[in-house]
Amino acid sequence: MAKQQKEMFEKPVKGTLAYARAVSTRKAAAVFLAPVILLLVIFMVYPIIDTFVTSGYRWNGISADKQWLGFFNAGSNWNELIHDDNFWHAFRNNIIVMVFSILLQMPIGMLLATFLDAGGKKLNIFKTIWFFPYLMSSTAIAFLFTYALATNDGLITAAATLIRGKRTAIDLLGRSPHALFTVIGVMAWQFAPFYMVYFIAGYSGIDESLYEAAVIDGATRGQYIRRVALPLLKPTIKAACTMSLIGSLKYFDLIWNMTQGGPGVTSELMATYMYKQSFKNFKMGYGSAVAAGMFILITLIALLFNRIFESKEDY
Amino acid sequence: MADEYRKARIKKNIVWTIAFFFAIIWLLVAFIPFLFMILNSLRGQGDMLQHGVFTLPQPFIFSNYPAIMKQGFMGYFMRSVIVVAISLTILLFATACASYPLSRMRFRLRLPLRALIVAMMSVPMHVTLIPIFKMANKVGIYDSIWALIGPYVAFGLPLATFILSSFMEQTIPKEVEEAAEIDGCGRYAMFFRIIFPLSKAGLSTLAIYNGVHMWNEFAFANTLTQSKAAKTLPLALSAFKGENTINTPLILAVLTLSVLPMIILFLIFQDKLVKGMMAGAVKG
Numbered sequence: 001m002a003k004q005q006k007e008m009f010e011k012p013v014k015g016t017l018a019y020a021r022a023v024s025t026r027k028a029a030a031v032f033l034a035p036v037i038l039l040l041v042i043f044m045v046y047p048i049i050d051t052f053v054t055s056g057y058r059w060n061g062i063s064a065d066k067q068w069l070g071f072f073n074a075g076s077n078w079n080e081l082i083h084d085d086n087f088w089h090a091f092r093n094n095i096i097v098m099v100f101s102i103l104l105q106m107p108i109g110m111l112l113a114t115f116l117d118a119g120g121k122k123l124n125i126f127k128t129i130w131f132f133p134y135l136m137s138s139t140a141i142a143f144l145f146t147y148a149l150a151t152n153d154g155l156i157t158a159a160a161t162l163i164r165g166k167r168t169a170i171d172l173l174g175r176s177p178h179a180l181f182t183v184i185g186v187m188a189w190q191f192a193p194f195y196m197v198y199f200i201a202g203y204s205g206i207d208e209s210l211y212e213a214a215v216i217d218g219a220t221r222g223q224y225i226r227r228v229a230l231p232l233l234k235p236t237i238k239a240a241c242t243m244s245l246i247g248s249l250k251y252f253d254l255i256w257n258m259t260q261g262g263p264g265v266t267s268e269l270m271a272t273y274m275y276k277q278s279f280k281n282f283k284m285g286y287g288s289a290v291a292a293g294m295f296i297l298i299t300l301i302a303l304l305f306n307r308i309f310e311s312k313e314d315y
Numbered sequence: 316m317a318d319e320y321r322k323a324r325i326k327k328n329i330v331w332t333i334a335f336f337f338a339i340i341w342l343l344v345a346f347i348p349f350l351f352m353i354l355n356s357l358r359g360q361g362d363m364l365q366h367g368v369f370t371l372p373q374p375f376i377f378s379n380y381p382a383i384m385k386q387g388f389m390g391y392f393m394r395s396v397i398v399v400a401i402s403l404t405i406l407l408f409a410t411a412c413a414s415y416p417l418s419r420m421r422f423r424l425r426l427p428l429r430a431l432i433v434a435m436m437s438v439p440m441h442v443t444l445i446p447i448f449k450m451a452n453k454v455g456i457y458d459s460i461w462a463l464i465g466p467y468v469a470f471g472l473p474l475a476t477f478i479l480s481s482f483m484e485q486t487i488p489k490e491v492e493e494a495a496e497i498d499g500c501g502r503y504a505m506f507f508r509i510i511f512p513l514s515k516a517g518l519s520t521l522a523i524y525n526g527v528h529m530w531n532e533f534a535f536a537n538t539l540t541q542s543k544a545a546k547t548l549p550l551a552l553s554a555f556k557g558e559n560t561i562n563t564p565l566i567l568a569v570l571t572l573s574v575l576p577m578i579i580l581f582l583i584f585q586d587k588l589v590k591g592m593m594a595g596a597v598k599g
Binding site for chain 2: 022024025026028029032033035036037039040042043044046047048050051054061108111112115118123126127128129130131132133134135136137138139140141143144145147148158189193197198199200201202204205220221222236239243246249250252253256257270271274275278279284287288291292294295298299302
């Protein structure tokens with residue numbers, strides 16, 4: 001997404017009108033950009049640096065007494081992090097969530113958008129209701145689904161009991177591999193609407209005359225979608241994939257409210273692990289190391305994907 | 316020829332029937348949880364224990380709603396309204412200010428700066444959580460709604476700037492700007508009289524997405540507030556859960572009232588949902 005383009009500048013000569021103009025442009029740009037830059041520095045850049053600094057200490061977050069541990073020597077937080085099986089397990093879970101989120105959310109979003117684009121305005125009622133899940137908070141969704149999936153009288157268990165004719169308890173949250181995939185399913189339910197709208201926006205950006213031209217050439221709607229629309233939507237799909245990828249690597253709310261990473265560490269994600277270490281075990285130094293590690297891993301993966309996507313475009 | 320035409324028609328009808336079938340299934344998937352939530356908020360606790368959750372409430376009761384009002388629901392609600400209103404105003408104004416030079420002015424740092432701001436989209440909030448917690452403590456706004464505004468604005472900025480600067484670039488014609496300039500319009504007047512008003516569609520899209528996001532935000536709120544008098548709606552849920560462990564219908568009433576304003580606003584502004592997104596989506 002952050003593709004670097006080069007802009008050509010002719011360097012204005014000092015004393016000319018063009019030079020005065022360039023100076024005043026620079027000044028105006030600085031004034032307009034100041035609030036955003038200030039906010040980002042205070043609430044993102046400085047905290048990131050501070051997290052890296054804190055990750056060198058042993059600190060419980062409350063007392064003034066902090067003990068410097070260093071960064072890479074034995075006994076430091078970073079050393080512990082690299083050998084922490086729970087963290088790498090959480091990272092693995094994040095990768096699973098990432099892969100399945102893209103595999104679920106993108107196709108669902110695309111199918112919904114294609115249906116709405118092909119059907120036009122009269123299908124608006126579908127769009128409205130399909131968007132509802134996105135309006136709900138993760139805490140509310142977590143509660144609702146925990147309840148609906150409960151083994152005593154939840155929806156799934158009741159449905160299974162009805163089908164089999166005898167009491168059948170289906171425990172989608174209690175047992176280890178299920179819990180993570182259940183949450184992935186709920187995430188798809190929550191986020192598919194966002195990508196639906198994003199793809200609708202992509203579709204509406206395509207010139208209407210292209211469809212007309214395709215129809216005149218004898219193409220059906222299906223052929224138009226496959227041969228004309230989808231190739232044109234490539235950048236949109238790429239951006240959506242990147243968003244979903246980043247989103248699932250830093251995901252927190254739903255898991256925290258549904259399973260707290262459990263049972264055991266089976267549905268632990270990097271973010272829930274960080275939160276547990278920092279605000280439940282009060283190991284702020286170690287929590288900072290987890291957060292910083294998470295930041296590094298996410299940045300690396302995002303860069304890697306950008307590279308892969310970009311090289312794919314050169315043919 | 317006619318035969319082929321009829322065949323194509325039949326095929327088209329079959330495809331649409333299948334598509335409708337799946338569309339309706341997804342409609343149910345999206346809507347049933349809401350139905351479940353609303354219906355069950357209208358029954359008594361005993362009724363639920365006796366009849367389960369799949370029958371209609373017998374009888375329908377509305378007393379859960381006054382009950383949650385009595386337990387301080389409006390407090391949570393008003394705090395959420397205040398936080399979202401202030402944060403959203405700052406976010407939209409700051410985004411519009413930044414998007415103007417990033418999309419329309421020519422200066423050397425334009426593209427690198429834009430790329431940097433967009434790249435911040437991938438910053439996980441957890442990497443800032445402990446320092447922001449420390450900052451809030453130091454400034455003395457820990458455990459109040461004021462601690463939430465800064466992070467809410469900052470974490471909305473990267474995506475908002477990306478979408479709005481693409482929007483300005485593509486929807487406001489250069490000629491409008493040139494004409495205004497010839498008429499003696501300076502840069503600052505240009506922003507307030509021309510660029511800002513013409514960005515309304517993009518801004519409303521951003522307002523919907525960021526508004527929903529802030530209204531539902533959990534992690535910062537959970538970390539930066541502690542007492543009942545400072546908590547926002549997403550935290551009300553666990554507070555109510557603590558006070559009414561088994562009374563599920565009551566908690567579902569809390570959930571219903573928390574999403575209701577979002578649904579109403581969405582129904583009013585839903586036509587703005589796509590327009591502002593278009594510029595951001597096409598470019599990728």
